[in-house]
Structure formats: structure tokens, C-alpha cells
Amino acid sequence: MKLPAHIDTTWLPVALDGQVGKTPLKREVAGIPIVLWRGAEGLSAFRDRCPHRNYPLSQGRVEQGRLVCPYHGWAFRGDGACADIPGCAGASSRLKAETVGVREAFGVVFVCLAGNTPFVVPPMPEGPEYDHFWWAMKPEAARVFDALDNVLDPFHTNFIHDGYIRVKHRRQRVEQSIEVSEDGFEATYVQDTDHGWMSRALEGPRTRSRGRYFPPVAFQGRWEGPKGLTLCVTIWFVPENDSMIRPFARFSTPKSKGPAWLKEALIRLFLFRVIDQDADALRHLSDNIARFGGPRFGAGPADRLSDKLMRLYLGQPLTPERLGPFEMWL
Ligand code: FES
Ligand SMILES: [Fe+2]
Structure with missing residues (x-):
């Protein structure tokens, strides 16, 4: 049987807050590999694929607040934009890492494949009691x-x-x-x-x-x-x-x-x-x-x-x- 309908527009918990740090964290959601990481702009999530030559970005490292691909060293900002191409000083690329919706709430990290979906989760008990x-x-x-x-x-x-x-x-x-x-x-x-x-x-x-x-x-x-x-x-x-x-x-x-x-x-x-x-x-x-x-x-x-x-x-x-x-x- 297929995956459920509307899975792309559903917010799903994938990691505890503390599990996502400077070391990129790999997850898979509905068949799509994802990389979660924290950089200069805070928490980010990309499809786990470098837009240059497809290398998994989860194999990379966070350096100076950017996620650096291990293959040729392209560095990506939290919004997916390429900020640096080593060996090509000053050059830029319109290629972007594909972002995924990401949100910290209730102590966990939620992702949503269709990033522009309003954040909705089942109503849960809340409050000091x-x-x-x-x-x-x-x-x-x-x-x-x-x-x-x-x-x-x-x-x-x-x-x-x-x-x-x-x-x-x-x-x-x-x-x-x-x-x-x-x-x-x-x-x-x-x-x-x-x-x-x-x-x-x-x-x-x-x-x-x-x-x-x-x-x-x-x-x-x-x-x-x-x-x-x-x-x-x-x-x-x-x-x-x-x-x-x-x-x-x-x-x-x-x-x-x-x-x-x-x-x-x-x-x-x-x-x-x-x-x-x-x-x-x-x-x-x-x-x-x-x-x-x-x-x-x-x-x-x-x-x-x-x-x-x-x-x-x-x-x-x-x-x-x-x-x-x-x-x-x-
Ligand atoms: S494949 Fe990522 S920088 Fe080339
Ligand atoms: Fe059971």
C-alpha cells in the first residue's frame, strides 16, 4: 500500500530538539532523505542532496554557520542559497539546496516536505497542570x-x-x-x-x-x-x-x-x-x-x-x- 494521502503537507516530528546540533542529522521522511542542521540562521532542513552533483549534504560539516558539502566544498546558507564555491573566488551559483519546512515546537523538531504549509498538529494537553x-x-x-x-x-x-x-x-x-x-x-x-x-x-x-x-x-x-x-x-x-x-x-x-x-x-x-x-x-x-x-x-x-x-x-x-x-x- 502506498504512503498515506497528504503526507507531503503534514508536519511530522523527526528529532528531539537536542538531537540537532552542528553535526548534520540525517532523517528519511516519506522516502525523501533529509538533512537537519543548525547554522548562522538557526535550524534548517534540506532535502539531502547537493544541487551541484547530488552528494548527500548530511555527510558534510557546518563551518562558519554554513553547511559545507564534502565533495567540492560548496557552502550553503540556511535558506539553501550557495554562499561560497571554493576555488572560484567571488563566483556565485544560482543553484540552491532544496529546503524543507522545519519548526521547533513542544521540544521537538517537526518537518513538512511542502514547506509553505501552515503549522498544524493534533491538539494536545498544554499548560502548567x-x-x-x-x-x-x-x-x-x-x-x-x-x-x-x-x-x-x-x-x-x-x-x-x-x-x-x-x-x-x-x-x-x-x-x-x-x-x-x-x-x-x-x-x-x-x-x-x-x-x-x-x-x-x-x-x-x-x-x-x-x-x-x-x-x-x-x-x-x-x-x-x-x-x-x-x-x-x-x-x-x-x-x-x-x-x-x-x-x-x-x-x-x-x-x-x-x-x-x-x-x-x-x-x-x-x-x-x-x-x-x-x-x-x-x-x-x-x-x-x-x-x-x-x-x-x-x-x-x-x-x-x-x-x-x-x-x-x-x-x-x-x-x-x-x-x-x-x-x-x-
Ligand atoms: S557535489 Fe556538492 S559541492 Fe559538488
Ligand atoms: Fe498494541
């Missing part, structure tokens, strides 16, 4: 669509995360309602806390949870207890290409629930294994899709979200509606 941290995950062999389908799908949690999130043989009654808008959808699950030990240890009593898809590549999960939000996770499955993703997640918790460093340490400790379990499952899907050729989806009786996900992924609007509540056992 919340603590936040980012989790920049390793690249995984997975297709964006499968990663989104996985994170929106509650039924795999009893099996893939048996004992961690839910328990295979101890199911709970859950009420699912779905709110569909033209450009997204949100599923709400009313239930008690899951039986898995991670949920028990981290969360406390639950009243409901919600999962929302923000096309093309973002998901947001919110967990709520009697006093309101307990955890919000916004995750971007940034496609490096059509078979690799580099997930970036922002975790927000209310300040009342203990010191920020402790919450972060606990969440990382518990979730590390869960993230691995999903990465393993996604790799199996990718391998089998490659082996059997082309994905084939079968819809079970409770797969109410995947057709909506597919439409939005392909850039097709949905018909606004409310569905449910549906009873399910998870």
Missing part, C-alpha cells in the same frame, strides 16, 4: 497503515499484550461508542481499569478511554479516571518510506500524580515491553505481506474502525455519524 515527555522510538519494519490499525484495535491487547494490558482469559465488559467526523474519528471505551498488571500499576481507577485518529499518521489515546485525565499519548507513525516507520510519542500526565521524572521512568519501564510486542507483531505482518504479496484484510464482527481508517488514509472524507454503544468483551 501537565507534565510531558517525548519518546523517540527506533525505526521499525512496519507500514504506517498497519501501525495505525494496530494502535486503534483493542482486540489484539488480550493476546499480544496478554498480562501487560489486558488478560486473555479474564475479559471485561466494555462499551464502545464511535464519533465520526468528516476528517477523523474517535472511539470511546467505557470500562473499569484493564486487568493487566501494567494498567493496574500505572493507572488507578478508570472511567473511560478514547482513541482518536488524526489523519494521516497520528493517533491520540486519552485515559480518564474519576478526577479527569490520567494519561494522554499522542503518537505519530512517521513513515521513513513505505516499509519503515519511526514513531514519535508525546506523553502528558496531570501534575498531581507524583514527580515528573518518576512518572516518566515508570511509563518507560512498563511500556518498553509493550512497544516491543507491537513492533514484533508489525514486523510479522510486513514479512507476510511481502511473502504473500499485497495486504488482504478480513473484517471481523468488531472491526468497526478499519474501513474508516482506510478511507481517511486514502484521503477520502467520511460521513459524520455516531455509532454505538456496542458491547464488547476485552
Whole structure:
């Protein structure tokens, strides 16, 4: 399957602020190699290709605030203009490095292939009442669509995360309602806390949870207890290409629930294994899709979200509606 529609005009997190310094940093977004660097004009991002002879600029160095190509030493300013051609004193070139939209926000670096796109990201908890941290995950062999389908799908949690999130043989009654808008959808699950030990240890009593898809590549999960939000996770499955993703997640918790460093340490400790379990499952899907050729989806009786996900992924609007509540056992 192709990359999602509108990926070129989507702002995507690709690095933590601190990861981009004077040494150029290479990333790949939707099949396009990119170089991030800091120079005299601050943060810049180019397609990773010297306009002179195609050498990857990420192999270069920042000297005197300019990015210098290692092949013939042409030096580029932050706006892509060529500032110096060694051996040709005073000469200039109209050739420019191709810039990519870049923006620092919320403590990370976002890029957008179509640079003139307004900066829009999913709404996230903000303000002095919340603590936040980012989790920049390793690249995984997975297709964006499968990663989104996985994170929106509650039924795999009893099996893939048996004992961690839910328990295979101890199911709970859950009420699912779905709110569909033209450009997204949100599923709400009313239930008690899951039986898995991670949920028990981290969360406390639950009243409901919600999962929302923000096309093309973002998901947001919110967990709520009697006093309101307990955890919000916004995750971007940034496609490096059509078979690799580099997930970036922002975790927000209310300040009342203990010191920020402790919450972060606990969440990382518990979730590390869960993230691995999903990465393993996604790799199996990718391998089998490659082996059997082309994905084939079968819809079970409770797969109410995947057709909506597919439409939005392909850039097709949905018909606004409310569905449910549906009873399910998870
Ligand atoms: S290829 Fe970059 S300076 Fe020639
Ligand atoms: Fe999962």
C-alpha cells in the first residue's frame, strides 16, 4: 500500500530538539532523505542532496554557520542559497539546496516536505497542570497503515499484550461508542481499569478511554479516571518510506500524580515491553505481506474502525455519524 494521502503537507516530528546540533542529522521522511542542521540562521532542513552533483549534504560539516558539502566544498546558507564555491573566488551559483519546512515546537523538531504549509498538529494537553515527555522510538519494519490499525484495535491487547494490558482469559465488559467526523474519528471505551498488571500499576481507577485518529499518521489515546485525565499519548507513525516507520510519542500526565521524572521512568519501564510486542507483531505482518504479496484484510464482527481508517488514509472524507454503544468483551 502506498504512503498515506497528504503526507507531503503534514508536519511530522523527526528529532528531539537536542538531537540537532552542528553535526548534520540525517532523517528519511516519506522516502525523501533529509538533512537537519543548525547554522548562522538557526535550524534548517534540506532535502539531502547537493544541487551541484547530488552528494548527500548530511555527510558534510557546518563551518562558519554554513553547511559545507564534502565533495567540492560548496557552502550553503540556511535558506539553501550557495554562499561560497571554493576555488572560484567571488563566483556565485544560482543553484540552491532544496529546503524543507522545519519548526521547533513542544521540544521537538517537526518537518513538512511542502514547506509553505501552515503549522498544524493534533491538539494536545498544554499548560502548567501537565507534565510531558517525548519518546523517540527506533525505526521499525512496519507500514504506517498497519501501525495505525494496530494502535486503534483493542482486540489484539488480550493476546499480544496478554498480562501487560489486558488478560486473555479474564475479559471485561466494555462499551464502545464511535464519533465520526468528516476528517477523523474517535472511539470511546467505557470500562473499569484493564486487568493487566501494567494498567493496574500505572493507572488507578478508570472511567473511560478514547482513541482518536488524526489523519494521516497520528493517533491520540486519552485515559480518564474519576478526577479527569490520567494519561494522554499522542503518537505519530512517521513513515521513513513505505516499509519503515519511526514513531514519535508525546506523553502528558496531570501534575498531581507524583514527580515528573518518576512518572516518566515508570511509563518507560512498563511500556518498553509493550512497544516491543507491537513492533514484533508489525514486523510479522510486513514479512507476510511481502511473502504473500499485497495486504488482504478480513473484517471481523468488531472491526468497526478499519474501513474508516482506510478511507481517511486514502484521503477520502467520511460521513459524520455516531455509532454505538456496542458491547464488547476485552
Ligand atoms: S557535489 Fe556538492 S559541492 Fe559538488
Ligand atoms: Fe498494541
